[in-house]
Amino acid sequence: MSTPRGTTPEGPTPSLQADLARLEAIVRALEAQDVDLDQALALFEEGVGRLRDARERLAAAELRLKQLREAAGGGAEVDDQAGGPGA
Amino acid sequence: MSLELPLDDAPRERPLTIYELTESARQVLERAFPAVWVEGEVSNFVRQSSGHWYFTLKDKQAEVRCAMFRGDNRRLPTEPENGLKVFGRGRLTVYGARGAMQFVVKDLVATTEGGFHAIALERARRALEKDGLLDPARKRPLPPFPRVIGMVTSPDGAAWRDVVAVIARRWPMVELVLVPARVQGDDAPRDLCRALALADRYARLDVLIVGRGGGSKEDLRAFDDEQVARAVAASRVPTISAVGHETDVTLTDLVADVRAATPSAAAEKAVPDRLELLRYLASLEAGLGTAAGRRLEAAGARLAHARSRMAGAVTSRVREAERRLGQAMLRMRAACESRAALRRADTERLAASLDALSPLKVLDRGYSVARDGAGRVLRRVADFPSGLGFRLRVVDGEVGARAEMPT
DSSP, X not given: OOOOTTOOOOOHHHHHHHHHXXXXXXXXXXXXXXXXXXXXXXXXXXXXXXXXXXXHHHXXXXXXXXXXXXXXXXXXXXXXXXXXXXX | OOOOOSSOSSOOSSOOOHHHHHHHHHHHHHHHOOSEEEEEEEEEEEEOXXXXXXXXXXXXXXXXXXXXXXXXXXXXXXXXXXXXXXXXXEEEEEETTTTEEEEEEEEEEESSTTXXXXXXXXXXHHHHXXXXXXXXXXOOOOOSSOSEXXXXXXXXXXXXXXXXXXXXXXXXXXXXXXXXXXXXXXXXXXXXXXXXXXXXXXXXXXXXXXXXXXXXXXXXXXXGOHHHHHHHHTOSSOEXXXXXXXXXXXXXHHHSSEEEXXXXXXXXXXXXXXXXXXXXXXXXXXXXXXXHHHHHXXXXXXXXXXXXXXXXXXXXXXXXXHHHHHHHHXXXXXXXXXXXXXXXXXXXXXXXXXXXXXXXXXXXXXOOEEEOTTOOBOOXXXXXXXXXXXXEEETXXXXXXXXXXXX
């Protein structure tokens, strides 16, 4: 029932965070100009791929509404909640 | 004032019992005094294990022993402390077991600003402070990209609706979990504590919002409850407190990791803004394109410089480098399917070549395209059997035509 503080299961959002961190690092590396041409291009290609992934993650999104209730045995369970943002 | 004693004037055959004496006195006193308000200072306050309160009210000249029974004092948010100035409403009576006059208090009002609620609040605040729960060093940062957001609030309130609306607009890629609780009324503190404990048992939350929409001071009181504040402070995940409006500050606000002025503001703090992030991605993309472009340009400039200085013997090596640079530029362009990196100097040239290839441009030069009824392009003599009707597309429209026998 208890998860150590700060840990979350793997999911799409940590990857978004990773994409952003990597993109920032790539831009910094390219701006530093101390990579050779092949490396620079590999970085550039990776950057373009990460950008595409990040945009896809941001596009494929749907808010899910749930409701928490007591479960038998003292746990907690979620139910889907009727009524989205428009309701 | 002449008191009418419920006793005979005639000599009695037996002395009164003490009980009869005090009971008579009680009846006289209670009949003589309606419920009255008194003003005094509390001293000798004692809370019995039964829940009844006993204390003395005094002013400069006099004092009276007071009792306030559990059924009455339970309506007050906290106990008075000695020295507190109060108004008390009650009835004077005699407590026979002690043979003492006693003022039985039904209502007690602190004369200080905010009354007992302010005292209770300050007392709770001091208790939380003593336990280090108000220490700014305790504040945890919110996760930048939460996946599951919990909210402890009323399912029917404006707060939940506002949070849903804001998150749907800003960052709809999350799971939003309502943890229903009563947020006002006598049982609100207990219910909030239960809901907070329930939320804490649900392991998937990344952040927890607790709050409610605006209301009177009284409506927001549950969020000033010490136990509620302790439950918020105990949350395993970072918390955002959002109670009422901008001007309302509750204990819950003080212990939460982040305080938001309103539930909508809490939602804005809980998630990033998708549009903002897209703009940031665009700036990263531009940075990527600029940095890579500059890298290529620098390589090109170095090669040009080298070529101008080199004799024939090494020209082939420069050529090889130039070839690689050319390939690199092609790879870069191929990798770059998205707009921003192309947007730079290339854009205009690209537009020009697209324009040159445009079929309209060709038609403009006097060419035309023949299509049969199915829209198929007719290219060769064999496509034109004698008598075939077809359509001719010219620069400004279409005309009908018919093939004749070749001469």
